[in-house]
Amino acid sequence: MNFLQQVVNGLSLGSIYALVALGYTMVYGIVKLINFAHCDIYMIGAYIGFLCLSVLKIGVAWSILIAMVVCTLLGILIEKIAYRPLRNATRIAVLITAIGVSMFLEYGMMYIFSPNVRAYPQITGWLAESYKIRGLTITSQQILIFAITVGLMILLQLSVKKTRVGKAMRAVSLDRDAAELMGINVDSTISFTFAIGSALAGAAGVLVGIYYNSINPLMGALPGLKAFVAAVFGGIGIIPGAMIGGYFIGIVEVFVSGYLDSMYKDAVVFAILILILIIKPAGLLGKNTGEKV
Amino acid sequence: MPVLKTEGLTKVFGGLTAVLKCNIEINRGELIGLIGPNGAGKTTLFNLLTGITLPTSGTVELEGKKIQGLRPHVICKNGIARTFQNIRLFKDLTVLDNVKIAMNQHVKYGLHSAFFHNRAYRRTEAEIIEKAGDLLNIFNLYEKRDELAKNLPYGEQRQLEIARALATDPILLLLDEPAAGMNPVETAELTELITKIRRDYDLSILLIEHDMSLVMSICERIYVLDYGVVIAEGIPEEIKSNKRVIEAYLGEEVENA
Amino acid sequence: MRKLIKNRNVRIALILLAVFAVVQILDTVGFIDGYIMGIIARVCINIILAVSLNLITGFTGQFSLGHAGFMSIGAYTCAIITLRYPTVLGFIIGVIMGALCAAIIGVLVGLPTLRLRGDYLAIATLGMAEIIRILFLNMEITNGAAGLIGIPQFVNWAWLFFFTVGTIIIITNFINSAHGRASISIREDEIAAESMGIHTTRSKVTAFTIGAFFAGIAGALYASYFFFLKPELFGFAKSIDVLVIVVFGGLGSISGSVVAAVLLELISSMLQSLVALRMIIYAVLLVVIMIFRPQGLMGSKEISGIMFKGVRERVQSKVRSVGKGKGGEA
Numbered sequence: 001m002n003f004l005q006q007v008v009n010g011l012s013l014g015s016i017y018a019l020v021a022l023g024y025t026m027v028y029g030i031v032k033l034i035n036f037a038h039c040d041i042y043m044i045g046a047y048i049g050f051l052c053l054s055v056l057k058i059g060v061a062w063s064i065l066i067a068m069v070v071c072t073l074l075g076i077l078i079e080k081i082a083y084r085p086l087r088n089a090t091r092i093a094v095l096i097t098a099i100g101v102s103m104f105l106e107y108g109m110m111y112i113f114s115p116n117v118r119a120y121p122q123i124t125g126w127l128a129e130s131y132k133i134r135g136l137t138i139t140s141q142q143i144l145i146f147a148i149t150v151g152l153m154i155l156l157q158l159s160v161k162k163t164r165v166g167k168a169m170r171a172v173s174l175d176r177d178a179a180e181l182m183g184i185n186v187d188s189t190i191s192f193t194f195a196i197g198s199a200l201a202g203a204a205g206v207l208v209g210i211y212y213n214s215i216n217p218l219m220g221a222l223p224g225l226k227a228f229v230a231a232v233f234g235g236i237g238i239i240p241g242a243m244i245g246g247y248f249i250g251i252v253e254v255f256v257s258g259y260l261d262s263m264y265k266d267a268v269v270f271a272i273l274i275l276i277l278i279i280k281p282a283g284l285l286g287k288n289t290g291e292k293v
Numbered sequence: 294m295p296v297l298k299t300e301g302l303t304k305v306f307g308g309l310t311a312v313l314k315c316n317i318e319i320n321r322g323e324l325i326g327l328i329g330p331n332g333a334g335k336t337t338l339f340n341l342l343t344g345i346t347l348p349t350s351g352t353v354e355l356e357g358k359k360i361q362g363l364r365p366h367v368i369c370k371n372g373i374a375r376t377f378q379n380i381r382l383f384k385d386l387t388v389l390d391n392v393k394i395a396m397n398q399h400v401k402y403g404l405h406s407a408f409f410h411n412r413a414y415r416r417t418e419a420e421i422i423e424k425a426g427d428l429l430n431i432f433n434l435y436e437k438r439d440e441l442a443k444n445l446p447y448g449e450q451r452q453l454e455i456a457r458a459l460a461t462d463p464i465l466l467l468l469d470e471p472a473a474g475m476n477p478v479e480t481a482e483l484t485e486l487i488t489k490i491r492r493d494y495d496l497s498i499l500l501i502e503h504d505m506s507l508v509m510s511i512c513e514r515i516y517v518l519d520y521g522v523v524i525a526e527g528i529p530e531e532i533k534s535n536k537r538v539i540e541a542y543l544g545e546e547v548e549n550a
Numbered sequence: 551m552r553k554l555i556k557n558r559n560v561r562i563a564l565i566l567l568a569v570f571a572v573v574q575i576l577d578t579v580g581f582i583d584g585y586i587m588g589i590i591a592r593v594c595i596n597i598i599l600a601v602s603l604n605l606i607t608g609f610t611g612q613f614s615l616g617h618a619g620f621m622s623i624g625a626y627t628c629a630i631i632t633l634r635y636p637t638v639l640g641f642i643i644g645v646i647m648g649a650l651c652a653a654i655i656g657v658l659v660g661l662p663t664l665r666l667r668g669d670y671l672a673i674a675t676l677g678m679a680e681i682i683r684i685l686f687l688n689m690e691i692t693n694g695a696a697g698l699i700g701i702p703q704f705v706n707w708a709w710l711f712f713f714t715v716g717t718i719i720i721i722t723n724f725i726n727s728a729h730g731r732a733s734i735s736i737r738e739d740e741i742a743a744e745s746m747g748i749h750t751t752r753s754k755v756t757a758f759t760i761g762a763f764f765a766g767i768a769g770a771l772y773a774s775y776f777f778f779l780k781p782e783l784f785g786f787a788k789s790i791d792v793l794v795i796v797v798f799g800g801l802g803s804i805s806g807s808v809v810a811a812v813l814l815e816l817i818s819s820m821l822q823s824l825v826a827l828r829m830i831i832y833a834v835l836l837v838v839i840m841i842f843r844p845q846g847l848m849g850s851k852e853i854s855g856i857m858f859k860g861v862r863e864r865v866q867s868k869v870r871s872v873g874k875g876k877g878g879e880a
Contacts, residue, residue, distance in 0.1 A: 034669055085841045091668070092613065093844035096797050099790055100836030107829035221786070225676070232673060267684040270677035277674045278662045343745055369747035377745075383738035385850065393728075394735045398747040400728035404756070407727030408720045414727060421728070461747050 004136050006258045007251065012142040012211065014250020015149035019204035020227035021234070021242040022156065023197025029237030030173045030193045032091060036098040037078055039224020040105035041198045045071045045205025046215040047113065054121045060210065064148070067202040075198025076191050084187070109217040117216045120209045127210070145207045149243075152200060157239050165192055173237065222266065226253075229273045235283030244284060294357050295320050296465050296497045297342070297373075302351035302361075304337055304521075311337040312521045315351070319465065324491055324498045326512035328505075328532075330541055334521040335501045336378055339467050342499075343375050344368040355465065370398050374463035376454040378470050378501070384443035388434055388453055391442050392425040395460035425460065431490070432456045448479045452486070459494060466490075468500040472507050480504060484511055509533070517541065570711050577707050587707070591775045593815045594710040595768045598717045600795040600807035602764035605721050607793070608801035608850070609730065610757040611737025612664060613672040617765050617792045619679030622784035623655055624648030624766030626692050629701045629773040641704035645713075645770040652766025653759050655682075660758040664751065679789055686781040697780030698773075705775040713771060717764050722804055724760065733757045737802075798839060799846050806848030813847075 020042050027035045045067040052063035082101050086094045122128075123141070130139040160166035168189045171179040180186050208223075209215050230249045234241025249269055256265040276283065295318045302315040312334045319325050327335050340346035342353060344365040353361040360368050374395075383391050400421065406414040429435040432452045437445065442453060451471055458466055471487070472480045484507055491498055502508045508515065509529045517525040517532060519541040525532055532538055573590070576582045582590070603617045628644035635643070663674040686692045724730045732753040735743035744750045773779055799810030817835070821828040 028669075032669070034672070082837050082841070086844060089840070089844035090801075092607075092797060092801065093840050095672075096794060097837050097840040099794070100833045100840065103833035104830060104837070107833060111826050111830060225680070225786070228673065229677070232670070261688075263688050264684065267681045270680045270684075273677045274663065274674050274681075277666055277670055281666055281670050345741060345745065364749075365741075365744040366747050366749050369745060375745055377742065381739050381742035381745075383735050383742065386734065386738060390731060390734075394731045394743070394748065395746040397728050397732050402728070404724075404729060407724050407729045410723050410727075417728070457746065 002258075006254050008136065008138055008142060010251030010254035011247060012145050012250070013254060014247035015145045016204050016208050016211075016246075017223065017227045017230045017249050018243045018246025019149055019152065019200045019207075020223065021230040021246045022153070022239065023201045024228045025231040025234070025236050025238065025242040026169075026193050026197045028231065030169060030190055031083070031094075033083070033094050033098060034228065035194075035197075036095070036224070037082075037101040037105060038197065038201060039220030039227070040102050040109075041071050041075055041078075041220075042201040042205045042208075042224065043109065043215070043217060043220035044074060044105065045202030046209040046219065047109065047205075048202065049206030049209050050118060050120060050215060053123075060123070060127060060144075060206075064203050064206045067206045068199040069202075071198040071202030071205070072195045075194040075201075079191055079194040084190075106217050106220075113217065115217055117214050120213045120215065123210055141211050145211060148203060148207065152203065153239070153243050156196065156200070160239060165189065169193055226266070226269055229269055232273060232283055233276050235286030238283070238285045241283055241285040295354075296323075296356060297499070298354045299342070300352045300354075302338070302341060302353060303349045304334075304341055304346060305349045310521050312341060312348075312518075315518075315521075315523055317516060317523070319497050319499060322491070322495065322497055323514065324487070324500070324512050326508040326515040326529075327499055327501045327518060328503070328508055328515060329518035333518040333541075335518055336469060337521075338518065339375060339469055339501065342368075342467060343373055366398075369461055369463075372462075372464035373467065374458035374461045374465075375467040376451070376458050376469055376471060378473070380450050380454060382442040382450060382453060382457070385441060387439050388429065388442055388445065389422070389425055389438040391453060391457050392428055392460045393421055395457045396421050396425065396462075398461065428456050428460055431493075432486070448475050451475070452483075455486075455490070459490060464495075464497065466496050466498045468498065468502075470501050470503065472502060472504045480507055483507075487511060566715060570708075573707055573711075588776075589815060589819055590707065591705065591710055591771070593812055594714040595772050595775075596792070596795055596811040596815060597714050597808050598764055598768040598771070599792045600799065600811050601717055601721050601804055602761040602768070603792050604796045604799075604801065604804060604807045605725070605733070605757055606761040608796055608803070608807075609725055609737060610733040610754060612754055612758065613668055614675040614758070614761070615672045615786070615789050615793065616659075616675030616677075616679035616682075617761070618784040618786070618788035619675075619682040620652040620656060620762040620765035621769035621772070621788065622679075622682060622686060622781070623652040624769030625773040625779055625784070626686060626698070626769075627651045627766070628770035629698050629779050630691060632702050632704065632774060633698065633700075636702040638704055641702070641774055644774070645767060648770035648773075649763045649766035652769070653763040656759040656762025657755060660755040660762075661751075664754040664758060676786065676789070679784070680786070683781045683784055686784075692779075692781070695780065695782075697778065699778055701773050701777040701779065703774060703777050705771050710771065710775075713767055717767065718804060718808065721760070721764070725804070729753070729756065734802075794836060797846055798836075800848035800850060801846060802850035803846070803848040803852055805853040806846055806851075809853075810847060 020039065023038045024035060027033060027038065048067040048070050049063045052058050052066050078101055082097050083094060086097055127140050127144065130137055160169060168179070168184045169192070171182065171184055172186055172189045176186055226249055227246065230245030231242045232245070233248060234243070234245030252272065253265045253269060256262070256268045297317065297319040299315055299317045302312060303310070304312040315338060327338070329335055337346060341348050344363050344367070348361050351361070352359055355371050355373060358371065360371055383394060400417055402413045402417050426435055426438070429438055432455070434449060434453060434456065442450065445453060455468065455471065472483055475483060487498065488511060490496065512529060514526065514528055515532045516523055517538050524537045524541060525535045527535070573582065577587065599617060599621060603614065606612050606614050625648065627648035631644035631647055632640050634640070659675070659678050663671055666674055687695055692698065725734070732743070732748045735746070735748055736750050736753055740750055795810045795814055796807055798814065799806030799808070818832065821831055824831070
């Protein structure tokens with residue numbers, strides 16, 4: 001039973017990684033940028049949720065929604081101010097910019113909210129309950145996290161595959177110039193991608209606040225890296241890949257903590273990353289493409 | 294013994310057969326043309342010969358030595374050099390540096406010489422600069438040796454690519470559309486140059502070209518590729534009157550129209 | 551031609567000697583206090599780090615985000631050795647061993663990962679550095695999260711100067727050799743390079759290993775100057791710090807890295823009084839610089855034009871104003 005309990009815990013953690021990984025994978029797919037600021041949008045989402053729950057004292061559903069909206073706007077704003085002027089610059093220049101934005105958000109939040117850890121208000125009502133099934137404990141928070149993640153993921157996959165803007169996103173990620181010539185508004189498509197990714201990160205932020213109860217301005221850094229690992233693991237640019245990667249990383253982490261030594265859980269995740277990069281650099285679902293000569 | 298001999302050389306990309314059972318032979322000192330419609334597999338064949346792409350099956354022999362499956366730099370050391378259809382110079386480096394890099398495999402000094410610039414370093418570098426200078430002189434690029442490669446006019450970039458390939462000291466030179474984008478005067482100059490370097494450097498040359506006047510005037514033999522298959526082989530006169538060749542080309546013209 | 555090179559070498563040597571002497575005298579008479587010397591030490595260590603990363607990223611075109619990992623190996627190796635043998639000889643052995651250990655790990659990491667292109671390599675090196683940090687965090691010999699305290703301080707201005715100048719000379723020489731040209735050709739066009747006979751894997755691993763070696767030296771100097779180590783010092787943020795110096799100075803410009811290391815340290819110490827706002831301003835500066843000058847201060851050019859004659863004439867006027875101030879500003 002302990003094993004199943006670990007799986008349940010791993011799925012909850014993995015959901016968070018999956019949500020954050022989606023933002024990385026979509027942005028990378030479309031502009032080939034490791035958006036280091038993405039993990040800080042997740043952190044800001046957690047703070048927005050904190051303000052909603054403890055200051056405005058509104059419900060969890062509304063808090064998540066508000067966090068998603070604010071993060072969406074923030075994502076669009078960052079893209080417009082910091083990344084768009086560098087559309088034709090080298091990738092390393094854009095990457096440094098992303099790191100700059102990330103530092104700005106982290107230290108900006110430290111300045112406003114102080115670097116201290118803050119506790120999420122105690123959640124009451126049905127979200128505080130847990131269910132016991134033959135020794136297996138499942139909290140309603142875990143159910144909520146899992147349900148929201150899977151729901152958002154299906155919604156996202158459908159919108160990328162079925163809608164016009166989804167088609168535009170895929171076109172831009174394949175060939176930006178050709179897409180532009182075909183009359184696709186590249187700028188707004190890229191904005192839209194940042195918007196969706198940021199919204200998901202915002203939701204993940206609030207969920208993690210509820211689940212772990214404590215937040216701080218640097219809370220995004222390490223989970224961000226691991227979410228990126230998840231995206232690479234599944235095959236960067238591929239939406240189901242990010243989900244598989246997220247759950248895989250979540251479960252591995254919980255298992256390493258449970259059966260080996262929690263001190264080494266991050267090392268194992270990064271070792272897996274290096275292995276997958278060496279064995280199958282395009283990721284689990286990705287295709288290897290060489291350079292045309 | 295032929296300089297180059299391929300037997301049953303085949304490359305399949307997924308479901309697409311780019312090159313099928315290709316048998317080619319080049320003798321010492323020959324200048325061979327490789328022609329065919331767009332997408333016939335000519336550049337893929339070059340990539341197979343130089344190790345950029347690994348063959349699905351078949352063999353490549355260079356002076357009797359099997360070289361298929363070797364890494365590109367090893368094949369280069371064995372004596373095959375090439376140019377690229379879509380010019381791949383080291384754009385942000387000078388003309389001289391482009392040629393010097395291609396001479397690297399003849400540089401024998403070790404890392405400690407590189408770190409401390411000792412006598413071995415100074416002697417070798419002086420030799421390299423002199424040799425590179427000689428080579429650039431042949432192509433009339435010596436005056437521009439300190440210009441960045443990307444700032445050269447198009448025709449000179451193509452010439453620099455040939456110079457760079459020659460710097461590797463090849464026995465077989467593969468030229469991928471050397472006259473592409475050149476005007477008739479430049480093409481005539483290039484034709485002369487190719488004949489000259491073949492003589493002076495004792496080279497065998499295989500060249501892909503769409504300019505038929507160039508191909509027919511300087512190539513001793515011609516291979517025609519269509520859909521990855523060698524459909525004809527012979528001296529220029531034979532090729533001109535070959536029915537399948539005409540079909541292959543006319544067929545394509547009609548499709549294009 | 552040779553005479554000219556000789557003359558220039560002599561000139562550079564004289565300037566370097568003068569810089570060394572001035573700082574040494576100021577230090578001896580007590581004009582330079584511990585605070586200023588700390589700044590100088592950080593600048594020198596950052597120069598070594600940036601120049602060595604520039605070899606990997608700027609010249610060879612291999613995007614590494616794990617430089618702090620190599621630095622930490624050098625730092626811990628040197629610290630452990632000097633704690634056991636607190637003599638100058640022990641320190642020298644520590645530096646050499648630190649650099650060698652970093653280089654060995656460099657080979658081990660480089661061989662499998664350097665086949666990866668671009669961002670994938672960046673992520674792999676990042677992961678490698680994180681693994682190294684976590685190992686140091688959990689090992690007994692490194693005293694875990696508490697770190698090592700009281701490492702004997704052997705590094706002074708003379709050592710800093712010696713290693714910094716040595717690093718710059720050796721890496722510049724390497725870049726101006728056939729081996730260095732092979733590395734640069736990989737950055738320019740990997741497929742063309744291997745078609746021209748360049749053993750690309752070997753060249754990449756060589757550059758990566760040399761970079762790791764000097765990062766190890768930087769770490770050793772850090773350990774011995776600041777006599778306190780903990781794994782947190784060598785996290786992702788440190789790798790980024792170094793990368794920022796390299797990009798700010800210009801990828802592929804050694805003098806750019808030197809100038810950027812000096813400038814960024816000066817900016818950072820000037821902002822010291824604005825404790826809370828300091829990092830925010832730093833971050834904004836970073837973004838603004840990248841938006842308005844994405845190629846960095848120097849692009850891929852060199853101040854002294856040692857590498858490119860053509861450039862030398864163009865920047866000659868600037869040379870007088872900034873060029874020789876390399877060590878002077880420090």
